[in-house]
Structure formats: C-alpha cells, structure tokens
Amino acid sequence: MALRPGLEGVPVTQSAICDIDGLKGTLTYRGFPIDELSVHSSFLETAYLLIWGDLPNPQQLRDFEAEVQMHRRVSFRVRDMMKCFPATGHPMDALQSSAASLGLFYSRRAIDNPQYVYDAVVRLIAKIPTMVAAFQLIRKGQDPIQPRDDLAYSANFLYMLTEREQDPLAARIFDRCLILHAEHSLNASTFSARVTASTLTDPYAVVASAVGTLAGPLHGGANEDVLAMLEEIGTPTQAGTYLDNAISNKRKIMGFGHREYRVKDPRATILQGLAEELFARFGKDEMYDVAQAVEKEAALRLGSKGIYPNVDFYSGLVYRKLGIPRDLFTPVFAISRVAGWLAHWREQLGANRIFRPSQIYTGVNLRSWVPAEERKTASET
Ligand code: SDX
Numbered sequence: 001m002a003l004r005p006g007l008e009g010v011p012v013t014q015s016a017i018c019d020i021d022g023l024k025g026t027l028t029y030r031g032f033p034i035d036e037l038s039v040h041s042s043f044l045e046t047a048y049l050l051i052w053g054d055l056p057n058p059q060q061l062r063d064f065e066a067e068v069q070m071h072r073r074v075s076f077r078v079r080d081m082m083k084c085f086p087a088t089g090h091p092m093d094a095l096q097s098s099a100a101s102l103g104l105f106y107s108r109r110a111i112d113n114p115q116y117v118y119d120a121v122v123r124l125i126a127k128i129p130t131m132v133a134a135f136q137l138i139r140k141g142q143d144p145i146q147p148r149d150d151l152a153y154s155a156n157f158l159y160m161l162t163e164r165e166q167d168p169l170a171a172r173i174f175d176r177c178l179i180l181h182a183e184h185s186l187n188a189s190t191f192s193a194r195v196t197a198s199t200l201t202d203p204y205a206v207v208a209s210a211v212g213t214l215a216g217p218l219h220g221g222a223n224e225d226v227l228a229m230l231e232e233i234g235t236p237t238q239a240g241t242y243l244d245n246a247i248s249n250k251r252k253i254m255g256f257g258h259r260e261y262r263v264k265d266p267r268a269t270i271l272q273g274l275a276e277e278l279f280a281r282f283g284k285d286e287m288y289d290v291a292q293a294v295e296k297e298a299a300l301r302l303g304s305k306g307i308y309p310n311v312d313f314y315s316g317l318v319y320r321k322l323g324i325p326r327d328l329f330t331p332v333f334a335i336s337r338v339a340g341w342l343a344h345w346r347e348q349l350g351a352n353r354i355f356r357p358s359q360i361y362t363g364v365n366l367r368s369w370v371p372a373e374e375r376k377t378a379s380e381t
Contacts, residue, residue, distance in 0.1 A: 012186070050339050074098075095334055099131065170322055173318065182337060223319070264309050
C-alpha cells in the first residue's frame, strides 16, 4: 500500500457520529444538520445526542443536565495542583494536566461498566469548564470561584470565568458556539482520542491525549493566531498586501483551509452570523472589517485551491466580544469538543481493535556494533 502522509483520505474506522460533505459544505451530527442544531438545540442536548446517538426525551435531558450540574465542582486537590502551575503557562497545558489528573480520583479501566462510562462522561463534561475557569482566576492570583447551581451550563462557565453574570444573549451565543465546535469526525484530536481509547486506558487519559493534540496551531490553536493576524494587518486596505506576502513566503493563512472542506466551512458562516448578532447588541469589533476584507481577498487568491475560512476564522471575534481572553479560545474549543471525543471513545469501545498502523522503513541497512575507539570522528565521516 502506498504511503498516505497524514492518513489523508484513509478510512481507519467506521463511525455513525458525524458526517461532513466537503464539497457541499455540509455537517451533520447523528443525521441532524448543524445549522438546525445551532439554532434549536443546547450544548448539553447536543452532547447527549453525540454520545448516546439520539436526542434525549425531556426526562433524559433533565436527568443529564442535573447530573452535569451536580458534578461541576472540582476537588481542592486539583485546584491546589493548579496553584502550583506557573501563571505564565499556556491554559491548554494547564487543562491537559488537570484533565489527566482526574484519572487519579476515579477507578481505572471499569470501562466495560455502563455506569462507569456514564459517570466519566458526566464528570468530564461538567468539570472541564470549571478547570478552564479556575486556571484563569488562579493565574491572576485569585482563588477560583465555585460553580453556581442556579445558572445553566454556558452561563455558569462565563460567570466562573469573568466573575459576573453575563447577558442572556451572550450566554446563548456562547452555548451555540459550543454546539458548533462539539464534533467534526476524525480530526487530529479525535483521532488521538480513538488511538488512546483503543488501548483500553481510562477516559481521562483519552481526553488528556486529545487536549494535547488540539493545542497545536494547525488544529485548535489557530483561533488565537487569527486575531493576531488581523491585528497585524490592521486595516481592510492592507489585507491584499498581507496575503500576497504570506503566500509568496509560503506561510499558511490562519483560519483558512481544511482537509475536508473545499468550500467555506459551514461553521464559519454560522459563527459570522453570531458575531454580527453580538456586534449589533454590544458594539462592533473593529477587526471585523479586516476579517471580511481578508476573506474577500483570500477568495481571489486561494479560492481556486479550495481554501476558504474554517471554523477558527470568526470564532475569535465572537469570543473576544464575550470577554474571553485570547489564550483561552482553544480551551473553550476543548470544553466543546470533549463531547465529540467522548462520543468517539464510546464508539471505539463498542468495536475495538488497537490502532497499530505500519510504516515504510527508510533507515540504514543491517550493521554491527563497534567499540567507541573504532568509530570514526565527525571529521573523518
Ligand atoms: C481545525 O480536521 C478538522 O476537522 C479540524 C477542525 C475540527 O473541527 O476539528 O475543523 C478544526 O483544526 C480547523 C483548521 C485550523 N487550522 C488552521 O486554520 C491553520 C491553517 N490551515 C492549514 O494549516 C491547513 O489548511 C490545514 C492544516 C487546516 C489542513 O491542511 P492539509 O489538509 O494538510 O493541507 P496542506 O497543508 O497539505 O495544504 C494543501 C495545499 C498546500 O499548497 P501546495 O503546497 O499544494 O501548493 O493548500 C495550501 C498548502 O500550502 N494551504 C494553504 C492553507 N491551507 C492549505 N495555503 C495558505 N493558507 C492556508 N491556510
């Protein structure tokens, strides 16, 4: 079999969770179009759908929401551990460490027990926002604030993060962002989750694996870099020059391109709409005009190669308007994507075979060991 760098186009599993049509620019979760879910659903309802395969009935949803609410708190041991992290550390490293530490508190490898699986799903979905918000306050030298049981999932996260109750529109738009980022078939971090799950380790290690993968600038980390790019460009009239310079220097335009999509990522379109809704209520972000100019100029230069905005291009403008610090954009991505990772974790367990692909060896041929004094020095080779 020929080498396929990055496994491009290689199906490595069967999955019923999410379907992407990269040519039409469509995305469905368990058969439901993303644009319908982002309008009508909630993140917790969507997480339930992704993980258990169907929309919950009213009782199932109430029970799931109540369970998640009951498990939002995080042990003082985890909080104290986070107080030892350097305040200058990246929040994705703090999240990866704290997510992995959850595995120290719960029995490992009871993964054939449905109750253990349910409990792990609830704990991870409930505690990851709390840990993201906790590190934000801890790195400012403050004690983290406890979750508020009277606030729904997204409103509570924004409260724990900003120490103030958000406008209901802001909380709803944030919840819709979480729906949009929850799942995207076999992206790099979900593939990491499946590979880790295939060794039958615990779900906390699976999520820690995926968080580390999502942190990279080619994957979840791009949303931070997009804002920096827009600020570097400065004004809409500079967009074309910036792009020409980047392209001639073979630099990737952050927030553009996708392994699957050959048209604009449908999530980017919806996020653009959410940004405009926020700007209408809370004032416009001056970088929005720059972003639109970049999108227009990029279409002229890269559209023929199927390179258009992806999910990371507009998300940063939404998060900044919501008062989320830039280096927390990717942890917010992780808060959402943990639903997809857990859906794939369950699916992998249902039909598991440990991932162990092959390779094409390109190293040196067979040779024997020689004593150090007989080895050539660098100048002799
Ligand atoms: C996410 O997979 C997922 O589903 C991911 C994600 C999810 O929901 O999980 O959608 C989330 O990760 C979105 C992507 C965020 N990353 C970025 O915005 C970083 C910039 N984008 C690129 O690095 C790139 O587009 C990738 C990584 C997203 C996809 O890379 P591929 O599929 O490996 O494509 P490639 O790097 O092989 O590029 C193919 C060609 C190259 O040109 P040629 O050498 O063939 O002439 O397209 C060019 C690339 O130079 N290209 C770009 C480009 N992306 C691809 N050129 C300029 N800018 C870009 N952004």
